[in-house]
């Protein structure tokens with residue numbers, strides 16, 4: 417897409433969904449475009465990290481099914497921290513089934529995602545109607561393109577995923593590694609300041625690269641923060657690098 421880079425203020429005017437508006441408002445007020453992916457096993461560890469880094473992020477991304485002691489109390493405590501520190505909760509469920517099954521996975525089971533998540537990820541593999549089951553309140557982020565080596569999300573897949581995403585009023589943006597139409601927010605994982613890959617197919621880029629080349633809106637950082645000796649210090653570093661890269665490239 418040969419579109420000019422828009423500022424967050426300009427992007428805010430294009431948003432119709434309360435969650436995409438909220439995300440951008442948080443980004444502007446805290447001067448951060450960082451989403452921390454806290455992919456750790458223990459709920460206590462996630463709560464401690466959330467408290468340490470909450471001031472520097474727009475959202476915490478979780479994989480609820482990684483957590484060994486997931487509970488209603490954990491959700492209650494995390495929501496409390498999110499309210500105090502002003503960030504959103506993003507469940508990276510990557511739904512990928514027919515609408516009826518996705519609806520049950522979204523509302524039921526152990527995690528009751530619809531009770532607490534502000535945003536969820538979903539594949540678009542099952543087609544447009546499968547996305548309707550999430551309703552209008554949650555912000556849906558579709559997976560248009562993956563960061564890993566050998567992913568099947570080629571240009572053809574990506575453009576079809578983007579087409580569907582643009583049509584759906586509950587889809588606020590996509591996970592991708594390239595530019596999107598300006599009405600969709602771009603979420604880019606695979607961001608790390610020191611590593612270029614892991615041993616399991618992940619590929620990393622710097623914040624500068626994803627802002628200059630992809631015009632991303634939000635960087636998603638996992639191990640770069642939660643595996644660091646000092647996660648708070650690293651969250652500040654990614655926040656500053658991300659904001660600097662945004663200002664330089666907008």
Ligand code: BMP
Pocket residue numbers: 453455479508537561562563564591605606607608618636637638639640
């Ligand atoms: P890390 O920075 O540790 O590689 O973590 C990246 C996070 O983003 C993981 O939670 C992963 O599931 C997610 N992710 C990704 O890495 N690539 C994608 O294409 C989509 C993702 O959701």
